[in-house]
Amino acid sequence: MTFIDRPLVGENKISDATVRRLSLYYRSLKYAYDRGMRTISSQELADMNNLTAAQVRKDLSFFGAFGRRGLGYYVADLQRNIARIIGINKTWNVALVGAGNIGRALLDYDQFRQQGFLIKVLFDNDPTKIGKTFQGLEVKDFGNVAEEIKQNKIKIAIIAVPAQFAQSVVDRLIGCKVRAVLNFAPITLQVPENIWVRNENMAIEIEALSFALTNRRDPTRTI
Amino acid sequence: MTFIDRPLVGENKISDATVRRLSLYYRSLKYAYDRGMRTISSQELADMNNLTAAQVRKDLSFFGAFGRRGLGYYVADLQRNIARIIGINKTWNVALVGAGNIGRALLDYDQFRQQGFLIKVLFDNDPTKIGKTFQGLEVKDFGNVAEEIKQNKIKIAIIAVPAQFAQSVVDRLIGCKVRAVLNFAPITLQVPENIWVRNENMAIEIEALSFALTNRRDPTRTI
DNA sequence: AATTGTGAACCTCTTCACAGCT
DNA sequence: AGCTGTGAAGAGGTTCACAATT
8 A cells, every 4th residue: 555654753763874875765666667568576676786584574554554455565665655755756846056067067967857856947156157157057146046046945055065165065955945955065064954965975985995005804895 | 194004995984974074174274274374183174064173083093193183173184184085186088978957067166177087978868869069079879888988997977868868877877887977866876785875866955955944942063 | 261072972873683464 | 365554672873971082
C-alpha cells in the first residue's frame, strides 16, 4: 500500500545516510522500470547499490510499508512514493550564484533538470560577466539578488563562488529568505539553525582517494 | 611531537568520516596560518568546522600525538603532518575521462591543482572532440587509454561521462591498473575489492536539501 | 591555567533473524 | 515458498570527563 504512516519531522529522525540512499533507490527504480521490471525485491535494490537487503527494507520502513510480502515492491509505485518523500514530485526554482567554470557547468547539468531543480536565476558580481548569456540565462548582478529571489520564489540556492566570497553570499541569500544551500566553495559556512547546507567539495573526495592509496589495504565503499 | 605511532592500514580502521574531516582541518590550518596564527587549539579547529573539540582531538589521535598540552597544536607542523597522512605532500597524476561540461569545468578546478592533483590526460570517445584542446590539454581518444595511463603513471582517474558509459569506462581503467576513481556519473559502479571509488553525485546533494525542506523541522549539518 | 590524549559511556546506524503476510 | 517489516543484537562513531602534561 502506498501511504506514509509515520511523521517525517521532529523527534522521528531520519538519518542523513538514509536520505542519500533514497536518492540511490530512486535512480535504481528508474533504471529498472526502463528495463521492463515491474516488481523488485529489496535484495535486487541492494545489489544495484552495493548495500544489504535489510538496509533497503529498513530505510523504506521509516516511511511506510510499501512492499508486498512474497512479491517485493511495485517499481512504479515505489518510485512515486520516494519522489514524494524526497520532495521531487514537483519542481524547485533554484538560484545559482557564480558564473565561473563550475557554475556554468551546473547550468547544463541534466541531473538537476531531470529531477525538477530548475535554475531560474544566475548571479555574478563581475561587471564583465553581468549581462552575458550562458545556456540561455542572462547573468544578473548579485546586487539585485533580493528582487530576483522573491520574483522567482526561490528557496534553494547553489553557491559556486570563490571561498573568500562564500560566507557573505550565503548571509545575503539568507537575508532574502533562501532556506537551503548547495555549497561548492571549499569552506564551512556558518548559518543559523533553520538553514540547510550541503557541501559539495570535490577536493575532499579526491583527497579521500589519496588517503586510501597512501594508507589503506582494504577498500570500503561509500555513497 | 610529530610522529605517527599507529599503523594506518589493516585492522586499525580509520573511518571515512575521520578522513573527510582531516581534509577540513587541513584547509582550516592553511586559513589560520595565512592569518598569522602559529598555534591553534582543538576548540578553534572545531569552531571553524562546526564540530566538537573532542572530535578533533580524537581524529588526530588516531595518527599520533601532535599537540602540546596547555598550548594546542603548531599550525604549520600539524598542516604538514595532515598533508603527509592524506598523501598530498606529493603530486598525483590524474586522468580525466569525459570532455563534457563537467569534465571541462574540472580541468580548471583550482582545488585539485593546489592539492597536487594534476590532470595530465583528458579522454573522450567523441571524434568531434578528440584532438581539440581545452585549458592547454589535448583531448585524447579513449581507445588509446592504456598507453597514456602507463606513460603518465596514473593511479587516480576522474570519470565524467554519461551514466550509460561509466561502467565500461571504469572496467577499462581498472584494466590499465588505475587504482582509484572519482565518479561523477549518477550510477553505482561495480568494481573489485582492491579498487577505490568515491562518488560525486550533485543531484543527491540537492535532493537532500529538497528532502529537508519537505520533511524536516530542525537542520543538521553535514560535511 | 590551559589544553591535550584517551578510556568509558553514550548514542546512532547497520545487520540479524524471524514472525507475519501474500 | 518467497519476501517484507521490524525488534533486538551488534558494530561503529561521537561525546564525556578527567588524568597527564606544559
